[in-house]
Amino acid sequence: MDVSASTPQLLRRTNLRSVLDVLRAVPSATGTDLIQATGLTRATVIAVCDDLIARGWAREAESPRLGGQKGRPARRFEFNESAGFVLGLDVGLATVRVVVSDLAGSVVGGTESRFPHHGGTPADRRSAVIAAAQASLADAGVPESRVLGVALGIAAQVTPDGSIAPGQELAPMFDLGLTKEFGEEFGWPVLVENDAKLAALAERWRGTGVDENNLAVILAGERLGTGVIESGRLVHGALGRAGTMGGLELVEGVGNQDGIAKLARLWGTAALDAGHDGMIRRLVGNHTNRVSARYVFEAAAAGDETAAEILERIGKRMARVLALVSTFFDPRLIVIGGAVAASATALLPVMTDELARYVPDPPRLAVSELGEMLVATGAVRLALDHVEARLLDLRPGGAPAASAPETGTPA
Numbered sequence: 001m002d003v004s005a006s007t008p009q010l011l012r013r014t015n016l017r018s019v020l021d022v023l024r025a026v027p028s029a030t031g032t033d034l035i036q037a038t039g040l041t042r043a044t045v046i047a048v049c050d051d052l053i054a055r056g057w058a059r060e061a062e063s064p065r066l067g068g069q070k071g072r073p074a075r076r077f078e079f080n081e082s083a084g085f086v087l088g089l090d091v092g093l094a095t096v097r098v099v100v101s102d103l104a105g106s107v108v109g110g111t112e113s114r115f116p117h118h119g120g121t122p123a124d125r126r127s128a129v130i131a132a133a134q135a136s137l138a139d140a141g142v143p144e145s146r147v148l149g150v151a152l153g154i155a156a157q158v159t160p161d162g163s164i165a166p167g168q169e170l171a172p173m174f175d176l177g178l179t180k181e182f183g184e185e186f187g188w189p190v191l192v193e194n195d196a197k198l199a200a201l202a203e204r205w206r207g208t209g210v211d212e213n214n215l216a217v218i219l220a221g222e223r224l225g226t227g228v229i230e231s232g233r234l235v236h237g238a239l240g241r242a243g244t245m246g247g248l249e250l251v252e253g254v255g256n257q258d259g260i261a262k263l264a265r266l267w268g269t270a271a272l273d274a275g276h277d278g279m280i281r282r283l284v285g286n287h288t289n290r291v292s293a294r295y296v297f298e299a300a301a302a303g304d305e306t307a308a309e310i311l312e313r314i315g316k317r318m319a320r321v322l323a324l325v326s327t328f329f330d331p332r333l334i335v336i337g338g339a340v341a342a343s344a345t346a347l348l349p350v351m352t353d354e355l356a357r358y359v360p361d362p363p364r365l366a367v368s369e370l371g372e373m374l375v376a377t378g379a380v381r382l383a384l385d386h387v388e389a390r391l392l393d394l395r396p397g398g399a400p401a402a403s404a405p406e407t408g409t410p411a
Contacts, residue, residue: 015040016392019048020057020079024104024388028061028078049077056083056396081106083396084148085140086387087133087188088379090195091154093173096129098136099376103148105205105384109140110376126176133182144186148394151191151383152178153198153375155225159240162192191382195219196243197234198378199368200227203335205381207374208366216243216331217368219375220259221339224248224321227378228329235329245321253320260314260347261340264293267310279304297343315350322351322365323358330363337368 018038023029029037034045052058059080063073081104090097093115100109113132116124137144154174157165164175179190199217203209209217213232219225226243228235235242248254258266268280268291279299284291299307322334336344344367355362368374387394 013392015044015048016051019045020052020391023052023058023077023079028076030063030074030076032074034077046075049075053077055392056080057391079104080396084387084394085142085146086380086383087136087147087150088376088381088383089129089133089150089152090198090375090379091129091152091174091176092195093155093170096132097372097376098132099373099380100136100140100142101380101384103384103387105380107380109136109138109142111136111139112372122172122176125173126178126181129176129178130181130185146396147186147188149191149383149387150182150188151193151198151379151386153193153195153379155195155223157240157244158192158194158197160236160238164192165240189386191386193379193382194225194227194240194243195375195378196225197227197236198382199335199337199374200229200378201234201381202370202374202378203337203368204229206377207368207370208335209333212333214329214331215333215335216325216329216363217335217337218321218325219338220318220336220341220344221261222259223257223262224259225257226325228325228331230329230331248321251320251324254317259338259340260318260336260344261293261338263314263317264296264310264340265291267313268293268296268307271306271310276306278306280307293340294343297340297346300346311346312350315347316354318347319351319354319358322355322362326355326359326363333364333366335366335368337370337374341368341371341374 018040019034022034022037031042031045035042038045049058053060057080058077061076061078063076081102084103086101088099088101095112095114097112098110099107101107111132113128115128156168156171156174159165164171179192182188182190196217196219199219200215203217204212204215209215213229215229217227224245226245228243245257248257269289272281272284272289272291279302280291280295283295283299296307296310300311325334348365348367352365355365370377
């Protein structure tokens with residue numbers, strides 16, 4: 001390798017990255033601001049800014065003229081957040097949610113749609129996801145050619161290389177060939193990740209755990225799944241299994257991976273089968289014994305003793321799961337997310353009291369405020385991380401400057 005030939009290019013790239021990182025972190029900056037932040041000379045800073053403008057990653061901002069100021073105001077530069085866009089997808093069993101974000105992380109469009117009844121075939125599901133992605137871009141007014149990266153969150157275990165781990169019961173519902181489809185048809189690099197891990201990214205970026213370096217997020221709707229961030233890094237494990245809740249059948253007082261919504265539904269239905277005729281019955285009606293989780297929470301809030309007992313049982317059971325997560329990963333914060341997050345606030349007192357019985361100095365417990373956008377928000381963050389690390393290898397609004405990045409979750 002000819003070091004003398006590569007050094008100028010490496011230096012130029014380093015300077016471009018240094019200035020670009022500063023511009024991404026501030027609304028705008030003058031040449032003097034950039035000199036102070038990077039230590040580069042004025043001539044180098046101006047040359048780099050002009051280069052970034054030519055590449056499309058920066059633009060010249062308006063410089064306000066101060067009262068009494070003579071001559072031309074100092075040039076100001078800012079990051080061009082609309083130079084490209086990313087898609088964050090939450091691909092569930094029944095629905096697909098798509099978010100379109102600019103490079104500053106601002107949502108500019110999106111859509112949500114349901115899969116065919118009973119889930120449909122893999123081909124049906126693949127077509128539905130592609131249609132949702134295209135509809136979200138139409139909603140945002142963004143051409144397909146300006147998408148620089150896509151991340152998908154799925155309710156299945158994902159290996160560190162971004163493939164769906166074999167041997168999972170629900171794997172066929174998510175192994176849809178989307179990486180190939182999006183890559184070949186649209187030229188989009190695609191990342192695939194487990195939904196609970198994306199939930200952890202979302203909470204640290206935009207949620208209750210902003211800037212918290214040690215946290216866990218438990219998706220607790222139908223089935224339990226956990227995403228863990230330790231020392232600021234998302235934990236995957238050797239095979240991507242870190243945070244999966246397999247083995248709960250071995251835990252006394254738990255027994256399986258059933259989540260809060262499923263337990264409320266099952267135990268509420270069992271109460272009606274046993275003859276309960278209180279608030280749960282009035283909410284459900286007399287035509288069925290099938291209870292939704294929402295009705296159990298509403299009945300408990302209205303003072304129904306049976307519903308309150310069900311929630312206490314769920315809270316105590318969840319505390320055992322929280323104790324396991326606390327013991328294994330030692331987070332400072334555990335966030336409950338998923339379909340029941342808004343209602344799970346009612347469980348916090350019981351879970352907090354019970355957790356203190358099992359774990360010394362227990363972590364703080366909270367409920368996610370990101371609602372249905374939790375996984376999609378984490379997918380946007382993953383896609384942005386992927387693109388931001390490769391900005392200088394990409395062309396705004398088009399294909400990569402070199403070959404397309406490898407698909408899959410970064411290790």
